[in-house]
Amino acid sequence: MLLCILPVEGVQEVDLYEMERFVEKTLPFRTRREVAMLLPPGAHDPKRDQYDGTVILRAALELCPADASRLLVVMEQDLFIPMLTFIFGQAQLDGTAAVVSLNRLRPESYGLPPRRDLFVERYLKEILHELGHTFGLTHCPDPRCVMSLSVNIINIDQKRAQFCGNCTVRLADKLNTLRRESGVTEE
């Protein structure tokens, strides 16, 4: 099964490489990097100077390759949805596409000295979380599970970059169904 990573211009090569390695290690997916996408004009809200996650997801779906099982958009710019001041990421629940913003994940955003390991750990958790939504997983009450809701950076730091027992079982069921549907037989 194939996961396509669709970067928005500005995301560092080194981070994209980390993400690919992590996804291939954690999920039964191979990854392919797509040509960087241009942000659709309607996505930017000049008053908030933020980008609307819903508009970006809609535009990304139009670019989704036919052979992709899942599509992950990664961007540096800050994301929002009209009702909320910001979001770390957004996904289609039990759908194809997800988007993650790296904007609020660096310690520098909170007035702290830079720490690359922490930054990497945070975005890996976030992409696993949003991809989890595309497999139909909803927020998990276990605060250490990667599927627990994060409304601030502390929540992200509290959880681990892995699924809890319950979410692992639900994810395995979903992946089995996907494998059957796509005719993939190998593990």
Added chain:
Amino acid sequence: MNSPWKILVVDDEIAMRESLAAWLQEDGYGVDTAASGREAVEMARETAYDIYFIDLKMPPGINGIETMLEIRKRQTDATVVIVTAYAAVDTAITAIKEGAQEYMVKPCSPEEISIFVQRVIKMKSLQRENVYLRQKLAKQYSFWDIISKNSQMHAIFDLIREVADQRSTVLIQGESGTGKELVARAIHKASDRAARPFVGVSCAALAETLLESEIFGHERGSFTGAIARKLGKFEIAAGGTIFLDEIGDISPKLQMDLLRVLQERKFFRIGGTKEIRMEARVIAATNRNLQEAVETGSFRDDLYYRLNVINIKIPALRERKQDIPLLADHFIGRLAIETNKPVCGISKDALKLLLDHGWPGNVRELENTLERAIVTAHGEVLQVADFDFLERNRHTNAHWDIPAGISLSEIEKHAIEAVLEQTGGNIMESSKILGVDRSTLYTKIKKYDIPR
């Protein structure tokens, strides 16, 4: 998504409602959206949502607060969040005053919405759990509609189970309002006769000849006015149960007729020649002391022994005060629905007031008292003030000037006369105030020869 919690997002802006709905769906809630107030009201008719996020300004049609008020007409406990892009103190005050739980200015912080939703869901979970536990508790203490955790009552439940399938006559004794008919119905429902009729006759409400015809039936032309054949209650009850209430008040002639039926298990319709077999089981009840009546000669001893094969004596409510909170809960739950009032509980102080009351009219008086309090209550929880009338009655009673040497019967007569005068002769209302059933009141009016 099969979530037990349902949220409705109401906003005329598609981007707003769709994005919030998607965000809430990630939490696992069942989320629907409506593009207008009218659509939201329609949807709320179909589904009682747990939380409503309603945008304040939605042209054209009804605005957010009007939408909330419409929804609340059907779902009085609906949790509503009024959302607005233009924060203003006056609209915030109006929203909260009209019953919104929260007023949010968009864009909101994810934390704010998340904490609010979690708080509401936690509260609603506790409410659901509370309802479930109450039902479980009520079931545990309930036996065919009789609610009690009193050991004497539980011994009665055991006895009912034991004797339900037998044909023996049962005599139920207890003060007015203790639930003699409920016990009789419980015996019937627990028996193998449950599918057959349960027929009740109030012996005190009817004149002797009428009662005779009620019980045994009559043939056409057997007396003036008997224009057609009429089946008596014994025949109607067939293989079921006949409940003879206020048996202590029947005439000596009827006592003899009844004795004959119980002995021979057959009878004739009035004016009839055909013998009819009596298949029904007889349960009799009285609030009088029949033993005493036998000793004074006003009740036949042989009939008393025939009736008293199985004896059930129901304790007065003052002897089982631990049942008052259970009964209060049960009646509030039922009466709130019947009277369409949003009352869901009773305060500790008000409950203490009920526990301290003497309840001469027993469970029926408790039920009537709660009904009166619910009808006039303003809040969701009954308060001491809602039972002012009970206090007033007690106060009046406490200062009653009773002349020395007056008999109990005279006091009773005066009390009945006073209430009848107060209610303009309305029997239903008077019986409620006096805490006795209508048939008992009729008997007493007849006994004391009170003009109406």
